[in-house]
Amino acid sequence: MHMSDGLVNAPTAAAFGLVAVGALVLAARRARRDLDDRTAPMAGLVTAFVFAVQMINFPILPGASGHLLGGALVAILVGPWVGTLCIAIVLVVQALLFADGGLTALGTNITNMAVVGVFVGYGVAVALRRVARRSRAGLLATAFVAALLNTVVAALAFVVEYAIGGAGGASLGTVLVLMVGLHALIGIGEGVITAATVGAVASVRPDLVHLLRGAGAEPAGAPARTEGSPA
Template identity: 85%
Template sequence: MHMSDGLVSPPTALLFGVVAAVGLAVAATRARRDLDDRTAPMAGLVTAFVFAVQMINFPILPGASGHLLGGALVAILVGPWVGSMCIAIVLVVQAVLFADGGLTALGTNITNMALVGVFVGYGVAVALRRFAARGRGGLVAVSFVAALVNTVVASLAFVLQYALGGAGGASLGTVLGLMVGLHVLIGIGEGVITAATVGAVASVRPDLVHLLRTSRPAPAVRVRSAGTRSADTRTADTRTAEGTPS
């Protein structure tokens, strides 16, 4: 999914550089509300995990590679705003320190993986959230579907960028067939890894799964008549009376 320098024209790279900058600025502002004592350590862990799995990649086209994305994984565990920042940090470190993705193409890569990938994965998970809330099996299934869909849609964003200003030697039809076809296969693998990881976290600490925290219904409020008091209230009154000297 990484683009190298020169794969798209400079105007296209500049356009999506602006898109990435605006998107990350909004995400950074909104992420502050989601960061707490539980989310911050989890964000660090998923960032390291995504960094590790993205280092395993293989060439698809001259100047483009395929690998796992991690968009649905971070979105389900820490939310889309924090998740997009996690993926963006991974991409910046890869481009600057490991030359994995070009610096001029950083905007396109961030747009595809940190914005499109994360928010599409989260959108699918939210749409299927009622199934995820039913139990661990439902959560695992939803995680698989979200990861598969986010991988394919992110590859389509790559194709769109190439259609707008592709500077490589391959035709648009070739790019479409290779990118989408191979990323369907990658998405299946990503779905399995995402489902296994989310399922493992949920089995130990379901409170750390952002999707589950936001899917819980509000507690029911019991309405009592004016002259009725609950057993708990009567018990509390009795204890008070027994402990109060006459």
């Protein structure tokens, strides 16, 4: 998913760089209301986890491999605004220190994975929130579906950027088939990792799962309040 330098022309890279900057400024402002003494450490842990797991590739076809994108994972655990910042930090560090994704392509990569991926994953998760709150199996299914769809839609965002200003030499049809086909398979692995991670957190501290807290009620699995206990 990481775009390298030269896959899109300079005007397209610059335009999506501005989109990424605008999205990050907005996310930084909106994230303040989601961060407190309890959620800030969680955001740091999620960022470190995504960074570490993105360094591990898993095979999907002979000669092709994939890695976690993390959009749905961070959105479910810490919310879309904080999640956008988490993924953006990972992408910046990867580009600057590990040359994983080009510097001129940083704007497109942030747009695809930190903005489109995160908000698509969150939108799907919110649409399935009732299912997620119903049972542990429902939460795992919600996380899996959100991660699968966020991966495919993020890949489609890449295709849109390539259609606008592609400079890689491949035809748009070829890019579309390869990106969607491969990322549908990657999305399965993404879904499994996301469901396992969200399930592990929810089994220990369901109150730290943003999706479960966001419905305005006690998260599933939280201790029930007794009569006369403080609100």
